[in-house]
Amino acid sequence: MISVADALARIREGLTPLGAELISLADAYGRVLAEDLTAxxxxxxxxxxxxxxxxxxxxxxxxLPTRLKLVGYVPAGGRHEGTLGPGEAVRIFTGARLPDGADAVVIQEDTEASDGTVLVHDTVGAFGPGRHVRQAGIDFVEGEVGLKAGRRLSARDVGLAAAMNRPWLMVHRRPRVAILPTGDEVALPGDPIGPNQIVSSNGAALAALIAASGGIPIQLGIARDDGATLKTMARGAEGADLLVTIGGASVGEHDLVKSALGEIGLTVDFWKIAMRPGKPLMFGRLGATAVLGLPGNPVSALVCGMLFLRPALERLQGLPGDGPLPEPALAGAALAANDGRQDYLRARLVRGPDGAWVAMPFEKQDSSMMSALAGADCLIVRPPAAPAVPAGAPVDVIRLSEGAYAL
Amino acid sequence: MISVADALARIREGLTPLGAELISLADAYGRVLAEDLTAxxxxxxxxxxxxxxxxxxxxxxxxLPTRLKLVGYVPAGGRHEGTLGPGEAVRIFTGARLPDGADAVVIQEDTEASDGTVLVHDTVGAFGPGRHVRQAGIDFVEGEVGLKAGRRLSARDVGLAAAMNRPWLMVHRRPRVAILPTGDEVALPGDPIGPNQIVSSNGAALAALIAASGGIPIQLGIARDDGATLKTMARGAEGADLLVTIGGASVGEHDLVKSALGEIGLTVDFWKIAMRPGKPLMFGRLGATAVLGLPGNPVSALVCGMLFLRPALERLQGLPGDGPLPEPALAGAALAANDGRQDYLRARLVRGPDGAWVAMPFEKQDSSMMSALAGADCLIVRPPAAPAVPAGAPVDVIRLSEGAYAL
Structure with missing residues (x-):
């Protein structure tokens, strides 16, 4: 078993950013720049x-007070022809070009206009050249790199790119991700369900996670637990950047996915990770396609998806792919000492009386319980061999629901 | 001028959730349930x-130790026919159905199989009925409401809906949002730019924000600063749920948007808000279409977009639309006393030596500077008449970048 950090590092090393494509600014939100964007x-x-x-x-x-002669009028988008002389003023509006000769603006609240003149009151306050003027280039100057390669574009960045007059952008291609759930025990939602089967949830949830992470999900359907089917269905991943298998790590006495795909050329980098939920995670390569094998338990599959699949997709898109950033919170209950596996406890997040975030761990942490995961706000991260801590102790959490109000 | 909270409350009151449509589970991520979803x-x-x-x-x-007779083999998806008798055991795998008569599972690490028997070692530990068994219904039971109406579906929720065997979902329709930037001073990216013009950035940025908030943006193009053009172009908003105008609140001596649209039936609820950046914000209605007028300065437009437009879109989708949730941080610098307008200071967020978030306000807070807004991690919220505070004092922030690792 290797550590979570080692596994993530090896996934990142095993992947390189995808090539670039040209897109319209109108499609740029969430995409990752493949070039420095200059103004x-x-x-x-x-x-x-x-x-x-x-x-x-x-x-x-x-x-002050003083009376100036009104010699012009400049709305935004307009211009005062000629140069402002001594004792002269021009009516001007926010964003409008400052006339030549002018070097400051008196706000209208401090004035009174009449008969082609404007009276400037003594309420103006501190005043000098540049007052209420935005100088050329205070936001950015031509040729300046406004947005760097490797940046995922926010709505604000899209606005900045527009202001820099960049209608077209080179961004990293979106990763194509083939999804292959395995198992005789699962059936697709709405499909006939056998007496010993349950409904498959991992494929749908991971497709959502992949799309939310910038990837293009491709559902290959559910592979039954036999090698021949698996090998045939895995061909659907040809041309994909990543094949995600789910389950099949411990069917009967052997690892079905590893052995079946091994027959058609799968090379495996690592196989087991010291974490909970999780453990049977596989990373390897099948020809030109990277392969990530996730555990079959729904909670394990999604937590591993967040910890490893999402960073893999980020890496393919030219982002660092460092994995989720732990954030500070206080333990909402005493936590027992941890064993050798890094633990991710499902928890609710509430704001305590002094304003700090408090993470309340759920009592049941069973890795088959989707309802508990869906109801969680965060995961409390318990490193291997973490000592017992009392309620109120600082802990690191990974937030699941959107705390940020992405702009 | 009204307060930010009052403005938000009035926007929410002025809007009602849109009707529902039926979608596939495969398209459900980020959509808002219009029905309680039962298992x-x-x-x-x-x-x-x-x-x-x-x-x-x-x-x-x-x-212990004891030796049991091996009478069957059950992979996941399979079933042991018959009832387990005294002294008998069945080989079983994670997720497989427990045979009738069995009430517990011994993990394979505590056993040794040979010649049709299995030896159970005394390393088993605490043991009793139910050990290593997931009972029927521990996740959810048929008829139970697993996901409530009004919930925005996460990737985890999509998985839960799948497990509940719901291939089709009723969700609130996505709001159609027409965007109408105004102003003689702006030109579209890539279009010819006049000598006194700048490149329009608000339309592109707000379209991204609208799409990220679940809406469908419709660009109406840029309206020049004359009433006739404005009235004609506003017709493009017919059938839209919301018309967002940008700028035109103070062109020349009057409010162009308000007066021009007033001639075709615009009714205005409120007009100015005690905030910075922002202030000239308008909310009203033009026939069946709600109208939100944003200020023309790019930073003001986007901050108001986050504070008012996004909650409006949430409300239309059946969410509460409470606006961004302030979060705790420490001031990274001394902050001056505030005047009567609620202030949103652009700031970077860094983790301090003791792990807490520290918000470092930018020196320049000019509302025309897109580059500063794009580089900000958060906004420090300064309520009206907030007293001066020293560096290190607790403040509320609104996070802009994605802190949460949405799952």
Missing amino acids: RRTQPPFAVSAMDGYAVRAADVAV | RRTQPPFAVSAMDGYAVRAADVAV
Whole structure:
């Protein structure tokens, strides 16, 4: 058995980022840049007003109150032709280009316009050149790298790319991921179910996880527990970047997936991991396709999916693939000392009286219970040989529900 | 001006959840259930083994070591015909149905099989009926509501729905959202740009935010700053659930969007909000379509999008739409006392030496700077009239990047 960290490192080493494709900015959300994105514009391209008011020469409002001559009007998108002379002002609006000769803006609340003039009151406050002006390039300048290769694009990044005038982007191709659940004991939802069968849930859940992680799921159907079927169905993974098998690690006396796929060229990197839920995890390669074998228990399959499959997909998309970032919380109950396997306890997350997050572990941690996993907000991470801790002790958690309000 | 909380409450009151549609489980990730989802199966439907080993009668292994007669073999999906008698054992694997007469499982590590018998060692430990057995219904029982109406389906929920044998689900329809940026000063990325123009970024960023929030964005193009154009282009929102206008709140001396759309029937609920960045926010209705008017500054537009548009889309999808949940962090720098507007300071999030999150506010908080917003991890929330606090003081933040590892 190897550690969770070692397994993740070996998965990352065994994968390289996929090639790039050109996409429209309209399709860019969530994609990972395959190039440094430079600005094709300086933003703002010229000094603009930050407020609605009057463009002035700061020297003209050094002594207040004062009356200036109104010589123009500039809405956003417009321009005052000519240069502002001494004693002159131009009506200006937020985002509009500052006229030549002007170096500051008086906000309209501090003025009173009448008969082609504007009276500037003494309520203006601290004032000098640059007041209420956004100088050219304060956001970014032409040629500057605004977004770096390897960045997953947020909605904000999409806006920044637009502002940099980049309608097309090179991004890493989305990984194609073939999903192959195995087992005589499972039937697809809605399909006829034998008397000793249960309904298959892993394929559907992992397809959702794969899509949410930027991959393209391909369902190969359920492979029965015999080698010939497995070998035939695995051919559906040709051209995929990753084949995910589920279960079949311990059928009868042997590892069915490993032995059957071994006959058609599977090479196995590692096989078992010191974790709970989980343990029988396999990583290898079948021709050009990487293979990740997940355990068949639904909770184990999904937790391993989060810990290993998602980072694998990130790596293929050009992200670090470091795995989930543990976050600080307090234990909501005393936790027993841990054995040699890294434990991931299903728990609820509540905010304690002093505002800190408190993780309340569920009493039942059975790895077959989907309802408990679905109801969990986080996993409490218990490292191998972690000592017993009382309630209130700091622990690391991995959050499952969306705490972040992705923008 | 009204408060952020009042504005959000009024938006929620002004919207009702959309109707339902039937979708495949394969398309269910991220959708919001419009019905309570009951289990069509009991899971597990019968008692199953939790381990690889031997199904036994617990009474037979009360005194150890002992030797039992091997009378059968049950892989997952199989069944042992007949009833286990005294002194008998059946080879069994994880997930396989427990034979009649058996009430416990001895794990294979504690046994030694030979010549049609199995020797059970005295390493078994605490043992009794039910040991290493998953009883019928420990996950859920037929008829039980496994997932409630109003729940946004995670990957785990999709797995649970599958296990409950629900291939089809009724979910709330995705909101259709028409986007109408306004302004003579903006041009689309890649389009010709006039000498006084900048590149439009709000439409692209908000489309990404809308899609990420479960909506279907419809780009209406950029409306120039004249009433006739605005009225014509707003017709593109017919049949949409929500029209989002951007900018045009303060063009020249008047509110262009409000006045132009007012001529074709816009009714306005509220108009200005005590917040920064933001302030000129409009909520109203144009016929059957709700209207949300966002400010034109890119940072203001996106922050208001997160605070108001996203909850609006959640509300339309049958979620509470409570807005982002503030989370605890420590101020990374001293913060000045706040005025009467709720402030959202762009900040980086780092983990401090003791593990707590520390929010480091950016020095420049200009609402035109997309690069700063794109580089932020969170917004520090400063309520109206918040007193000055020193570095290290607890503050509430809204996280922007995905802290959660959505599963």
